[in-house]
Amino acid sequence: MASLTIDNVKKRYGQTEILKGINISIEAGEFLILVGPSGCGKSTLMNSIAGLEDVSEGRILIGDNDVTYASPKDRDIAMVFQSYALYPNMTVAENISFGLEMRKVPKEEREAEVERVAEMLQIGHLLKRKPAQLSGGQRQRVAMGRALARRPKMYLFDEPLSNLDAKLRVEMRTEIKKLHQKLGTTIVYVTHDQIEAMTLADRIAVMKDGEVQQLGTPQEIYDNPTNLFVAGFMGSPAMNFIPAKVVEQNGSYALELQAATPTVVPFPKPDSLKAHVGKEILLGLRPEMITEPQPHKEGKEFVVTADIDVEVTEPMGADTMVLTRIQSAEVNCRCNPAYPARAGEAIAMMFDTSKAVAFDKDNGQRIDN
Amino acid sequence: MSNVAKRQTSTLDKVLRIALYVCLFGMAAVYLAPFLVMLLTSLKDVEEIRSGTLLSLPSSLNFDAWSKAWSGACTGSQCEGMAPYFFNSFQIVIPAVAISTLLGALNGYVISHWKFKGSDVFFAALLVGCFIPFQVILLPMARTLGWLGIANTTTGLVMVHVVYGVAFTTLFFRNFYQSIPVELVKAARLDGAGFFTIFYRIILPVSTPIIVVTVIWQFTQIWNDFLFGVAFSGFDTQPVTVALNNLVNTSFGGKEYNVDMAAAIIAALPTLVVYILAGKYFVRGLTAGAVKG
Numbered sequence: 001m002a003s004l005t006i007d008n009v010k011k012r013y014g015q016t017e018i019l020k021g022i023n024i025s026i027e028a029g030e031f032l033i034l035v036g037p038s039g040c041g042k043s044t045l046m047n048s049i050a051g052l053e054d055v056s057e058g059r060i061l062i063g064d065n066d067v068t069y070a071s072p073k074d075r076d077i078a079m080v081f082q083s084y085a086l087y088p089n090m091t092v093a094e095n096i097s098f099g100l101e102m103r104k105v106p107k108e109e110r111e112a113e114v115e116r117v118a119e120m121l122q123i124g125h126l127l128k129r130k131p132a133q134l135s136g137g138q139r140q141r142v143a144m145g146r147a148l149a150r151r152p153k154m155y156l157f158d159e160p161l162s163n164l165d166a167k168l169r170v171e172m173r174t175e176i177k178k179l180h181q182k183l184g185t186t187i188v189y190v191t192h193d194q195i196e197a198m199t200l201a202d203r204i205a206v207m208k209d210g211e212v213q214q215l216g217t218p219q220e221i222y223d224n225p226t227n228l229f230v231a232g233f234m235g236s237p238a239m240n241f242i243p244a245k246v247v248e249q250n251g252s253y254a255l256e257l258q259a260a261t262p263t264v265v266p267f268p269k270p271d272s273l274k275a276h277v278g279k280e281i282l283l284g285l286r287p288e289m290i291t292e293p294q295p296h297k298e299g300k301e302f303v304v305t306a307d308i309d310v311e312v313t314e315p316m317g318a319d320t321m322v323l324t325r326i327q328s329a330e331v332n333c334r335c336n337p338a339y340p341a342r343a344g345e346a347i348a349m350m351f352d353t354s355k356a357v358a359f360d361k362d363n364g365q366r367i368d369n
Numbered sequence: 370m371s372n373v374a375k376r377q378t379s380t381l382d383k384v385l386r387i388a389l390y391v392c393l394f395g396m397a398a399v400y401l402a403p404f405l406v407m408l409l410t411s412l413k414d415v416e417e418i419r420s421g422t423l424l425s426l427p428s429s430l431n432f433d434a435w436s437k438a439w440s441g442a443c444t445g446s447q448c449e450g451m452a453p454y455f456f457n458s459f460q461i462v463i464p465a466v467a468i469s470t471l472l473g474a475l476n477g478y479v480i481s482h483w484k485f486k487g488s489d490v491f492f493a494a495l496l497v498g499c500f501i502p503f504q505v506i507l508l509p510m511a512r513t514l515g516w517l518g519i520a521n522t523t524t525g526l527v528m529v530h531v532v533y534g535v536a537f538t539t540l541f542f543r544n545f546y547q548s549i550p551v552e553l554v555k556a557a558r559l560d561g562a563g564f565f566t567i568f569y570r571i572i573l574p575v576s577t578p579i580i581v582v583t584v585i586w587q588f589t590q591i592w593n594d595f596l597f598g599v600a601f602s603g604f605d606t607q608p609v610t611v612a613l614n615n616l617v618n619t620s621f622g623g624k625e626y627n628v629d630m631a632a633a634i635i636a637a638l639p640t641l642v643v644y645i646l647a648g649k650y651f652v653r654g655l656t657a658g659a660v661k662g
Contacts, residue, residue: 085552089574102561
């Protein structure tokens with residue numbers, strides 16, 4: 001177990017800068033998730049932590065050791081790859097013990113360790129098989145077993161679940177979380193799946209174009225995104241960005257949206273809107289904050305009911321997503337399935353803006369911070 | 370009633386199919402004919418060769434020509450047959466194949482998994498080696514061998530073949546190793562394995578198909594080589610191809626075609642055997658690097 005500090009790390013290939021000064025630091029035992037679209041530099045950052053790629057500038061510290069220029073084997077970290085990268089010529093047991101063998105661990109200890117890991121991951125019956133004889137999920141477990149066997153200071157997971165089918169992915173996700181709770185080791189985990197990021201992480205670093213857009217706990221990222229990109233990336237369905245005009249009302253400021261009829265909604269931090277009076281901004285509102293009228297919320301401070309024109313309904317079982325359009329923006333509302341919303345008709349919706357955020361339309365930054 | 374589509378075989382289709390087979394068998398016969406003539410001739414005695422036709426069968430099986438070709442025929446002033454040169458060839462081929470294959474494997478491993486600054490240029494330069502004609506390097510190589518003190522020796526010939534073969538073997542191994550995922554090497558590095566350990570424990574065990582291809586290729590090339598053999602061998606280190614040439618060109622009185630043919634088949638036998646034993650790997654391995662799968 002060790003903390004990880006990434007201090008102003010830059011990586012250049014010729015003229016192109018892949019990492020533009022990354023600063024992340026996490027405590028020992030924390031589960032850090034690097035998330036972002038493909039090409040955002042998250043895998044490069046991961047490889048730099050592992051020592052598989054050199055950084056052009058900056059420092060990487062594991063615990064108190066500066067490992068920026070240490071070779072991969074001296075960093076005492078283990079990695080699980082997206083392609084699993086199991087050694088095809090070795091059995092499962094040999095795969096798991098290879099790292100120990102390289103570190104000159106005596107044979108008996110190696111065998112004991114293989115047994116311990118196999119039991120933890122329930123792969124005891126597979127130990128004599130070759131990787132080619134395993135299913136995707138089994139390979140995934142073996143790949144984790146190989147990482148676990150060495151008991152390293154830190155684990156790196158590079159999109160470990162992206163080659164599994166949907167059901168197995170959810171299962172393994174839970175298992176990884178349990179494993180982390182049990183072992184309490186530091187984990188850095190790369191994914192482009194925001195649900196994985198939300199469910200697993202102690203802290204999430206949302207990356208784009210080689211920069212960390214925001215580093216925070218899943219809830220912080222969900223409730224308090226710093227810009228449009230982070231807000232749109234985390235959450236499924238994504239946050240609604242509703243064009244709204246800032247209006248002055250009774251000495252305070254509020255937002256006017258074009259629902260079925262123009263509707264004025266209050267905003268939690270009205271003073272932050274002052275500079276934008278008369279201009280259009282983007283109101284960020286999660287789908288679950290636009291619902292069918294709920295009696296217990298009636299009359300509360302940030303709740304407004306307004307009619308919308310239903311475009312499409314998407315029943316999901318637990319909820320029904322109701323799609324409408326406010327100006328040019330598509331807006332998702334999360335409703336009770338019993339609520340009789342029908343495509344083509346207008347129906348009342350309750351807008352709860354108590355957790356709403358506002359973004360500058362031009363540069364995408366938050367304006368209410 | 371029945372809407373099952375029947376395969377329509379017209380008369381034209383049948384005729385074309387028959388024509389195709391006739392064509393294929395004809396071509397096969399054309400390719401096999403020389404070998405058949407050699408085999409038949411080697412089993413006849415000189416008298417029968419003179420009186421009969423090329424394709425007439427021998428009246429009795431007569432292996433005298435084979436034993437003479439193996440151990441009694443004259444190659445120039447010596448009359449020991451092909452046997453000593455046959456073993457000379459093995460002494461050249463085995464180390465040359467082993468060394469060039471191993472070097473090719475190491476080179477391919479470095480070029481595809483331990484890229485260094487300029488490794489692509491290095492690989493391109495190496496490829497040029499595949500296209501250098503033999504004749505061009507004869508004189509410089511003769512000087513080099515003389516300077517190294519290994520002119521006219523088996524060692525010298527082995528070195529020539531290794532130098533010439535490395536370009537090809539590297540190309541083979543590099544293409545094969547391109548299809549091995551880089552994560553495998555990364556995982557091994559994190560596990561604490563070094564350059565040679567990864568090569569020996571991870572890479573080599575999965576290289577069987579390409580090793581077979583390279584061995585067949587190098588074996589055939591080096592065994593069949595005549596030019597380097599005639600240019601760089603000494604009196605008693607001549608390979609079998611040179612001996613065959615000498616044998617055919619040495620004649621006292623009438624030409625013994627049966628002995629010539631037997632000697633030629635003996636000289637060709639090892640490459641035939643190698644190809645028959647490992648041929649299926651050859652085709653499999655040659656295409657392995659071409660299509661990622």
